[in-house]
Amino acid sequence: MTVITRFAPSPTGRLHVGNIRTALHNWMFARANGGKFVLRIDDTDPERSEERFVDAIRADLDWLGMTPDAEERQSARFALYEARFATLVASGHVYPAYETTQELDLKRKIQAGRGLPPIYDRAALALDDDARAKLEADGVKPHWRFKLDHDAPIAWIDLIRGPQAFEPRTMSDPVVRRADGSWLYMLPSAIDDIDMAITHVVRGEDHVSNTALQLQMFAAMNATAPQFAHEALLTGAEGKLSKRLGSLGVDHFRKVGIEPQAVRALLARIGTSDPVEPIADAAPLIAGFDFARFGRAPARFDEVELAALNARILHALPFEAVAERLPEGMDLAAWEAVRPNLVTLADAADWWGVIEGPVAVEGDIDGEYLDQAFAAAGEIDWSGDPWHALTARLKAETGRKGKALFLPLRLALTGRDHGPDMAALLPLIGHERALERLAVR
Numbered sequence: 001m002t003v004i005t006r007f008a009p010s011p012t013g014r015l016h017v018g019n020i021r022t023a024l025h026n027w028m029f030a031r032a033n034g035g036k037f038v039l040r041i042d043d044t045d046p047e048r049s050e051e052r053f054v055d056a057i058r059a060d061l062d063w064l065g066m067t068p069d070a071e072e073r074q075s076a077r078f079a080l081y082e083a084r085f086a087t088l089v090a091s092g093h094v095y096p097a098y099e100t101t102q103e104l105d106l107k108r109k110i111q112a113g114r115g116l117p118p119i120y121d122r123a124a125l126a127l128d129d130d131a132r133a134k135l136e137a138d139g140v141k142p143h144w145r146f147k148l149d150h151d152a153p154i155a156w157i158d159l160i161r162g163p164q165a166f167e168p169r170t171m172s173d174p175v176v177r178r179a180d181g182s183w184l185y186m187l188p189s190a191i192d193d194i195d196m197a198i199t200h201v202v203r204g205e206d207h208v209s210n211t212a213l214q215l216q217m218f219a220a221m222n223a224t225a226p227q228f229a230h231e232a233l234l235t236g237a238e239g240k241l242s243k244r245l246g247s248l249g250v251d252h253f254r255k256v257g258i259e260p261q262a263v264r265a266l267l268a269r270i271g272t273s274d275p276v277e278p279i280a281d282a283a284p285l286i287a288g289f290d291f292a293r294f295g296r297a298p299a300r301f302d303e304v305e306l307a308a309l310n311a312r313i314l315h316a317l318p319f320e321a322v323a324e325r326l327p328e329g330m331d332l333a334a335w336e337a338v339r340p341n342l343v344t345l346a347d348a349a350d351w352w353g354v355i356e357g358p359v360a361v362e363g364d365i366d367g368e369y370l371d372q373a374f375a376a377a378g379e380i381d382w383s384g385d386p387w388h389a390l391t392a393r394l395k396a397e398t399g400r401k402g403k404a405l406f407l408p409l410r411l412a413l414t415g416r417d418h419g420p421d422m423a424a425l426l427p428l429i430g431h432e433r434a435l436e437r438l439a440v441r
């Protein structure tokens with residue numbers, strides 16, 4: 001069996017961090033099992049679906065390194081839904097219902113008044129042919145419901161949640177198609193999962209009760225259902241479902257300098273029993289991927305944790321991984337020198353500016369000490385380790401040590417009181433520029 005997963009966003013907006021996490025787990029599970037990862041665009045609703053969001057979804061997945069093996073679009077598959085629908089109507093698994101929204105609301109109010117659950121009473125099933133013909137003659141167009149099998153208890157072993165059970169009598173027959181012919185999400189999704197041979201459906205736990213209904217749809221279509229993994233939802237750092245998460249996506253991450261590897265490393269592990277670690281490569285994350293390690297408590301997404309992880313990942317990224325995003329001329333040695341000091345990759349350009357100069361020094365530096373440093377810099381060997389040569393010489397000549405020895409040099413040479421290791425930086429600044437910066441102004 002080839003594992004096939006699908007990520008099925010509706011193109012009605014940008015992906016947010018919750019969607020991205022679901023996509024990631026689908027992608028990782030497929031990769032971990034040598035399987036396929038399908039992007040299925042759930043665009044049955046032409047009113048709300050927009051092409052620009054389809055493009056954005058593709059671009060976001062690309063940026064995150066999760067390019068799908070195939071892409072499908074529900075809007076291109078209406079003929080298949082029509083055919084399966086006709087079969088289900090013919091077999092009595094789907095039936096027409098004529099109630100208006102107002103009538104249904106009223107029924108629910110009456111049920112509530114009697115302390116009963118708001119389950120559809122199947123009045124439409126009780127209509128005889130005459131009654132139905134009259135409604136149709138009056139121009140009432142039906143919507144369509146899937147008839148749950150009340151005698152078939154619903155149960156499955158969820159890969160994350162474990163054994164799940166639902167009693168079909170406690171659920172309303174779901175509407176699968178509206179009176180105007182448009183589709184609700186549930187049936188086309190089940191049809192596609194069958195037709196695309198999806199083996200594992202990985203999605204949020206807000207879909208658990210949909211799964212119960214869809215399991216009966218798979219059975220009605222004589223298909224084996226895929227396996228299901230419903231993940232606990234994402235919450236903000238404070239542990240609450242947060243509105244902000246809905247607006248955090250790839251655009252935001254890029255803007256604040258988050259690398260895709262950091263997003264991946266964090267979202268792969270939060271909500272699992274594995275620690276969040278600065279793992280830039282996908283392979284080790286994929287190798288350890290296991291639904292059994294997912295917890296049932298909400299996963300906490302913390303932007304501060306993401307930023308910290310991002311910095312740690314940057315500190316280990318090889319030059320090749322970032323070369324094309326570095327300033328012109330910045331080479332391997334410069335990358336390795338400044339890398340430990342980066343919070344975001346954009347900071348590399350600042351440090352490159354420090355290396356290349358000019359640098360502006362604020363505050364006073366002891367002129368006499370700088371004279372001594374200028375003289376020493378003219379005499380040391382620049383081909384080896386100029387920083388240690390320079391400071392050893394100045395230490396011997398001036399008796400300075402510690403901060404008094406180092407800080408004025410750092411200030412004069414970089415214009416800053418902190419930064420990358422001077423031993424790595426000074427060879428990059430070089431003899432000539434160092435002398436210029438040490439010359440007393």
Ligand code: GLU
Pocket residue numbers: 007008009010042185189202203207
């Ligand atoms: N389009 C559905 C959604 O975004 C897909 C759910 C599913 O994965 O089946 O909620």
